[in-house]
Amino acid sequence: MEKPTLKQRVGSFGKFIYNSETKNVLGRSGRSWAEIGIFYVIYYACLAGFFAATLAVFNQTLDSDNPKLQGSDSLLKGNPGMGFKPMPDIETTLIHSTKEGKDDYVKSIKKLLDEYEKAFNEGKGKDCKGQTTLSKDGDEACAVDFTELTAECNEANAYGILEGNPCVLLKLNKIYGWSPELYSDSEINALDNVPDSIKNDYVKEKKIWIDCHGENAADNDNLAKAKVTYSPQQGFPLGFYPYKKQKDYLSPLVFVKFTGLAKHLAYMIECKAVAKNIAVDRTEKEGSVHFELLID
Structure with a gap:
């Protein structure tokens, strides 16, 4: 079996980047990219919200004038x-x-x-x-x-x-x-x-x-x-x-x-x-x- 030429390999890679027949980009359709994009937006928004809530709760335990740990602690x-x-x-x-x-x-x-x-x-x-x-x-x-x-x-x-x-x-x-x-x-x-x-x-x-x-x-x-x-x-x-x-x-x-x-x-x-x-x-x-x- 003959090895693909450089032109064939470049063409195959270009087709992976954008397939004009299926209209796919990097192997995914526009709908697929939209779905995965929405998923990660919601996912990271939840992580950010959880982190912010944790900081807010932790901040309530702190005193701006006195350190939390004193003395032998x-x-x-x-x-x-x-x-x-x-x-x-x-x-x-x-x-x-x-x-x-x-x-x-x-x-x-x-x-x-x-x-x-x-x-x-x-x-x-x-x-x-x-x-x-x-x-x-x-x-x-x-x-x-x-x-x-x-x-x-x-x-x-x-x-x-x-x-x-x-x-x-x-x-x-x-x-x-x-x-x-x-x-x-x-x-x-x-x-x-x-x-x-x-x-x-x-x-x-x-x-x-x-x-x-x-x-x-x-x-x-x-x-x-x-x-x-x-x-x-x-x-x-x-x-x-x-x-x-x-x-x-x-x-x-x-x-x-x-x-x-x-x-x-x-x-x-x-x-x-x-x-x-x-x-x-x-x-x-x-x-x-x-x-x-x-x-x-």
Whole structure:
């Protein structure tokens, strides 16, 4: 049997596209195309209607002012984590303090601080300095004093890089409706993992204290030869809590400055938040943050 020629194959395909004898297009008559067209119009209209109805019902279960899942039901399980800057490379927690890497270091911190500087210059938020109580419903959001925050660590000194004294910016994750619970005097003194420097002032200065230390004994020994300072204070003021979508709300920040670190020596650092209802879990990265410091 002879194979069809190219002309025959082209002709056969053209006839499939439109058959002048039967008036069929792609093997279907006009009536067949109309029936299948009407079927799919109705089919997809029903799907669209069902989807719209589902969204409408789901929307009725949402509150525009409050998240549906809160506390232990939320993704954060009511236990805030902590973040840090700079993080020029998201694949590593190493903060490599070099003059060559200054631009990336500064850019990482400045990207977060730009919003705070703008809000401060526009006078947004109220002054909560000295407030030792939680905010009440309806209270205006507390303002972050940008001048005070950047007094020691700022863009002019490249956040400590130019001096060889790197600054690390800490921030506690926002959880809607979450409020810190403070330890009593007897409770804080009974804890073995809180330094005496915090225990002595914990009750007098009511806030979420921050403690940065070496992750192991060797790191603590090395860090003891240096100096760790916090600005504007060693913790997060209570006036910023609870977060309830207040207008112009910005989370409080703390700069930790490491002065006198030895060069070419890697430090493994852990910073943790001290509060009764903040569970510290290194594995789950809850209540604390880990990073390495290397000065060249």
